[in-house]
Amino acid sequence: MPWNPESDVVAVDRGPEPGGLGGAYRVFGETLRGLKTSFGRVVEGTRTVEYPEEKVPVYPRWRGRHKLHKFEDTGLEKCVGCSLCAAACPADCIRVVAAENTPMDRVSGGERYAAVYEINMSRCIFCGYCEIACPFDAITMGSDFELADYNRSDLIFTKEMLLAEPPVRTPLRAEGE
Amino acid sequence: MTQLTEATTVLSAINAYEPWYVQIIKTLIIFVIGFSLVPLALLYERKLLGRFQNRPGPNRVGIYGSLQPMADIGKLLFKEQFKPRGAIGWLFVLSPLIAMVSALATFMLVPFSGAPQDILGTDVGLYGLDSDIGLLLFFALSAIGAYGVLLGGWSSASKYSFLGAMRAAAQLISYEASQALALLGVVMTAGSLSLSEIVDQQGDQGIWFLVPQIVGAFIFFVATLAEINRTPFDLLEADSELVAGFMTEYGGGRFALYYVAEYVHLIMAGAMFSTLFLGGWHIPFWQDAPGFLDPFVVLAKTVVMVSIIIWIRATLPRVRYDQLMSFGWKILLPLATLNALVTAIVLVAF
DSSP: OOHHHHHOOOOOOOOOOOOOHHHHHHHHHHHHHHHHHHHHHHHHOOOOTTTSOOOOOOOTTTOOOOEEEBBBTTTOOOOOOOOHHHHHTTOOOOEEEEEBBBBBOOOOBBSSSEEEEEEETTTOOOOOHHHHHHHTOOOOEEEEOOOOOOOOGGEOOHHHHHHSSOOOOSOOOTOOO | OOOOOOOHHHHGGGGGTSSSSHHHHHHHHHHHHHHHHHHHHHHHHHHHHHHHHSSSOOSSSSGGGHHHHHHHHHHHHHHHOOOTOOOHHHHHHHHHHHHHHHHHGGGGGGGOOOOOOEEEEEEEEEEOOOOOHHHHHHHHHHHHHHHHHHHHHHOOOHHHHHHHOOOOOHHHHHHHHHHHHHHHHHHHTTTTOOOOHHHHHHHHHOOOOOOTTHHHHHHHHHHHHHHHHHHOOOOOHHHHHHHGGGGGTTHHHHHHHHHHHHHHHHHHHHHHHHTTTTTOOOTTTBBBBGGGGGHHHHHHHHHHHHHHHHHHHHHHHOOOOHHHIIIIIIIIIIHHHHHHHHHHHHHHOO
């Protein structure tokens, strides 16, 4: 295909040359236009969300603090201690120690249960792979994202903390909102 | 009003008809008001600037952020008084003081009322000093204020401060010329350098000087923006290139002094503009307004002018240094000269 220089020519819109009386006039006009623009912002009013009091609701697929779940009817834990979440975790922040259920002491619905289930929140990257890896939907990502603490050891969340219903801190966006 | 005798007419130029204690109390009140307007202006600027950017501005400390300036000043006062090695000690300490004192001293020149007001049986003029050469004094004091900037930048042994001070020297001097020339028209029209006389003339002639002196008002306003170091002419402290210009090395209380000076200048710019061009204490279409309204009218006009200056800050980017210089010398100064010339011709011819 022969090279056609016509199609390569880009027309550049150049502003008028600066300086002179025309320049001064243009500067004055543009200044007034700018003043009008910034005054429009005052009329518009504020658009801020005043964060600690007022929160932007998170979406349903938001990946926040993890939750461990129990069966609603029997109250048994869903987690069977398979450690697939720990295997899937790219940040290596989940520690699971499994133990056998006994007839006297049933903790989970399966054969085994998680005796120790810890998530180190200072390591977690909130990728959600644990949720995908879990065959029993025992772990899901919640909506809470305010996890700051004064001490690193306080950021290791134990099974009791993850099983407990977290205090409602983050509003969840309703369907279609 | 007191009957003035022939001798006191001369002395009345410096309020000699007032008892000495009135003058002292008046001075203190003006100082206190001038000083306490600074936190208000600081808060007002931050709130308004926020509104111009779709945000509410400071609203955490106190009701609607009303204590924010107190928090700022308190923080600054408790900081370490740092002085860089190599700084010229006494100049480094002195120059913020020069800046603040000369800024606050200009506050005494603003006339807040025409006729002396009867306060508890004593006639008190609502101004610090109604000098015959009030306008000249204003220029003299703002020129002294420039020394605070120059010496502060020079004595702090830092290249940023030094660059800021050099810019200050060039900018302040070149804009002072057009600022003064722009006011020549006002002085000729009013026939006086006394600020209260200028305001009186605006009442007597029945027109604010903004109308006949619109060019002068424009030049004065632009030159004042450069003079008080506001955007788009805030090249002295151009944060993006010079860190903080002449006050780079200042911190704590000394920085607070510069800050106070800056905001007093801002208020003074508004007050001077409303005195010279917006008819001071005169309310349009209401000639015989009660005297106690006068100070509030002046303050209201000042607030309007300060708002416009903040509006400009929210809008315009900083000009380049050569643009600043060529604008000052090539446009403002000839325009101011022409304005003075035309005013003189019109006054003599008609």
